[in-house]
Amino acid sequence: xxxxxxxxxxxxxxxxxxxxxxxxxxxxxxxxxxxxxxxxxxxxxxxxxxxxxxxxxxxxxxxxxxxxxxxxxxxxxxxxxxxxxxxxxxxxxxxxxxxxxxxxxxxxxxxxxxxxxxxxxxxxxxxxxxxxxxxxxxxxxxxxxxxxxxxxxxxxxxxxxxxxxxxxx
Numbered sequence: 001x002x003x004x005x006x007x008x009x010x011x012x013x014x015x016x017x018x019x020x021x022x023x024x025x026x027x028x029x030x031x032x033x034x035x036x037x038x039x040x041x042x043x044x045x046x047x048x049x050x051x052x053x054x055x056x057x058x059x060x061x062x063x064x065x066x067x068x069x070x071x072x073x074x075x076x077x078x079x080x081x082x083x084x085x086x087x088x089x090x091x092x093x094x095x096x097x098x099x100x101x102x103x104x105x106x107x108x109x110x111x112x113x114x115x116x117x118x119x120x121x122x123x124x125x126x127x128x129x130x131x132x133x134x135x136x137x138x139x140x141x142x143x144x145x146x147x148x149x150x151x152x153x154x155x156x157x158x159x160x161x162x163x164x165x166x167x168x169x
Contacts, residue, residue: 031089095144
C-alpha cells in the first residue's frame with residue numbers, strides 16, 4: 001500500500017506546472033537605421049542565452065511581450081564638425097518570470113525608461129525622441145522559451161552600432 005502512495009506522489013510531482021522561461025531576455029526581431037534593414041548584422045543567434053533559462057516560481061508565468069521602439073540616434077564623430085544623426089527602428093521580443101499582469105501605459109513607460117538608460121551609456125552615441133509601443137502580455141504557462149532572429153539586445157546593439165557607424169564614416 002505504501003508503494004502505491006509513493007507512486008501516486010511521484011506521479012503528481014511529475015505533472016507539476018513548472019514553467020520554463022528565458023528570464024529577462026530580449027531578442028531583436030527588427031533593426032533598421034534610416035530605413036535600411038540591418039537585422040542580418042545582429043541576427044547571429046536565434047535564441048536567448050542558456051544562462052537566462054529559468055524555471056519560474058510557483059504562481060508565476062512566463063510573460064512574453066513584443067516591444068517596438070523608434071528613436072533618433074546621434075553619433076559624435078571626432079575630428080568632424082557634423083555629427084551623424086539617424087532614425088533607428090527596433091522591435092524586440094522580451095520574456096520574464098513574473099506574476100501575470102496586463103500591459104498598460106505605466107508599465108510600457110518603465111520599459112521605455114529602461115531602454116533609454118541602456119542605450120545612452122556611451123557619451124558619444126545618444127538616443128532621444130523615443131517612441132515605444134508595447135504589445136499585450138502573453139502569460140505563457142507551457143512551451144514558453146522564446147526564439148527569434150536576434151541576440152540579447154542591449155550589449156549587442158552598442159557594439160553593432162559603433163561598428164556600423166565606423167563603416168559609414
